[in-house]
Amino acid sequence: MADLAPLSQRERRLRRALIATSLAAATMVLVVGGVIFFWITYILPTQPDPFTRGPYLVHVGTTTATLRWQIPGNTPVDIVATTPDGRTIDSTTGHLSGLTPGTRQGWVAVVGGVARAAGTLTTAPTDPSSVIRFTVFGDYGAGSDAEWAVGRVAAAQEPAFTVAPGDNTYLASAPVLFDHNIFAPMRSLLAQGPFIATLGEHDLAYFGGVAIANALGLPNGGQHYVANYGRLRFIVLGLEATAADVPFIQTALAVPGAQHVYIVVHRPPSPGNPIYAVARGHVTAILAGHLHRYERRIVDGVLLMTVGTGGAPRSSNDALTPRSHDAISSLASYGVVRIDDGPHRVVMSFLDTTGRVRDRVVVPS
Numbered sequence: 001m002a003d004l005a006p007l008s009q010r011e012r013r014l015r016r017a018l019i020a021t022s023l024a025a026a027t028m029v030l031v032v033g034g035v036i037f038f039w040i041t042y043i044l045p046t047q048p049d050p051f052t053r054g055p056y057l058v059h060v061g062t063t064t065a066t067l068r069w070q071i072p073g074n075t076p077v078d079i080v081a082t083t084p085d086g087r088t089i090d091s092t093t094g095h096l097s098g099l100t101p102g103t104r105q106g107w108v109a110v111v112g113g114v115a116r117a118a119g120t121l122t123t124a125p126t127d128p129s130s131v132i133r134f135t136v137f138g139d140y141g142a143g144s145d146a147e148w149a150v151g152r153v154a155a156a157q158e159p160a161f162t163v164a165p166g167d168n169t170y171l172a173s174a175p176v177l178f179d180h181n182i183f184a185p186m187r188s189l190l191a192q193g194p195f196i197a198t199l200g201e202h203d204l205a206y207f208g209g210v211a212i213a214n215a216l217g218l219p220n221g222g223q224h225y226v227a228n229y230g231r232l233r234f235i236v237l238g239l240e241a242t243a244a245d246v247p248f249i250q251t252a253l254a255v256p257g258a259q260h261v262y263i264v265v266h267r268p269p270s271p272g273n274p275i276y277a278v279a280r281g282h283v284t285a286i287l288a289g290h291l292h293r294y295e296r297r298i299v300d301g302v303l304l305m306t307v308g309t310g311g312a313p314r315s316s317n318d319a320l321t322p323r324s325h326d327a328i329s330s331l332a333s334y335g336v337v338r339i340d341d342g343p344h345r346v347v348m349s350f351l352d353t354t355g356r357v358r359d360r361v362v363v364p365s
Contacts, residue, residue: 047116049117050072050111051070052071052179054067054068055069057191057194060122060123062101062123063123064095064096066096067109069094069109075111077092078092080109081107083105084100085100087100099121101124101126102123102126102130106119107119117191121193122158124160128231128343129342132232132341133157133158133341134160134193134229135159135339136307137289138200138308139166139200139310140167140168140312141167141182141202141310141312146311147312147334148185150334151185153336154189155192158192159189159192161229162196163287164195164198165264165307166197166198166266166267167201167290167308167310167312168181168197168216169202170312171205172202173199173202173204174211195218197216197218198266199221200267200290201266203222224236224237224238224245228258231257231343232259232260233257233262235248235262235283239267240265240266241263241267241275259365260346261284262285262286263287267288268288268295269288269299269304271299272300276299276302277300280301281301284303286305289310291324292309292313293308293318293323293333294329294350295331296327296328296329296350296361297324297328299326305337309335310334311334314334331358333358334353335353336350338351343365348360
């Protein structure tokens with residue numbers, strides 16, 4: 001075999017350059033691989049949501065609030081709230097005390113040393129001149145796209161709480177349905193404030209609604225109770241109003257401390273119902289659901305707001321959701337009523353699932 005000719009100086013330079021380039025490329029591959037490994041291993045991973053439900057608010061008072069949640073294995077959860085004046089309040093039970101009255105304050109739920117959920121809450125004001133905002137809708141617990149939209153629109157209003165006049169879940173109030181029908185679609189809203197709710201037919205269809213009342217933290221099984229928030233009072237009746245409810249309403253009205261009072265009932269009371277005579281001149285409005293549409297009416301001298309607009313199925317031709325003949329405004333739309341209750345006037349606005357105001361009324365007081 002013939003001897004190889006010695007490399008020229010130019011060839012030696014090219015060989016050295018090729019070796020250096022190969023080494024640089026290999027080094028770059030190792031560096032990039034290391035960065036990708038580090039990114040995938042330590043940066044990109046996020047733990048799944050540890051909560052199977054919540055956290056969600058079941059009570060907000062002047063200086064207190066209570067949250068509930070469900071988490072596998074009884075994993076420890078620390079609720080940490082920050083007040084407007086910079087104080088930190090924490091609780092491992094979900095009950096917060098020492099909050100600042102009449103203010104909006106944030107909270108986080110800490111699991112394993114990391115904030116894994118968050119929300120805000122608005123404590124009841126002690127200042128009688130404060131405006132209190134809350135939202136209203138019923139007939140919502142179907143887990144539909146419309147319900148998710150209603151929940152988003154309601155949460156965007158930043159209400160202190162929500163009034164839900166019945167049919168919180170469909171087709172029945174079986175606990176296995178609650179997360180799909182209520183706690184997932186309403187999670188962002190329930191992270192801001194509790195539901196003051198009553199029970200409708202679908203809620204009562206499963207052991208009288210005990211499970212849904214317990215899940216939402218409703219007093220007295222979700223029927224015939226009184227809820228106070230600052231200067232507001234809500235007289236919650238249940239499925240329907242009858243003459244038997246008159247003494248209960250009268251007793252609730254006689255207790256001092258409320259500037260504005262609302263009656264909450266699932267089925268809109270018909271004209272001539274005896275509760276109108278008791279409510280007239282003493283109640284700001286009756287809030288109802290059942291009819292899967294929005295209506296504003298004056299019945300026997302009392303403002304009746306029907307808000308069965310939370311996302312439950314509605315017939316395409318309105319056969320099951322007919323317009324009331326005496327309705328001032330009647331809309332076959334999903335949406336939410338936002339109420340801004342001030343000491344001298346109450347502003348009620350119906351927002352559809354695009355967030356647009358479709359009806360508005362100002363009630364002087």
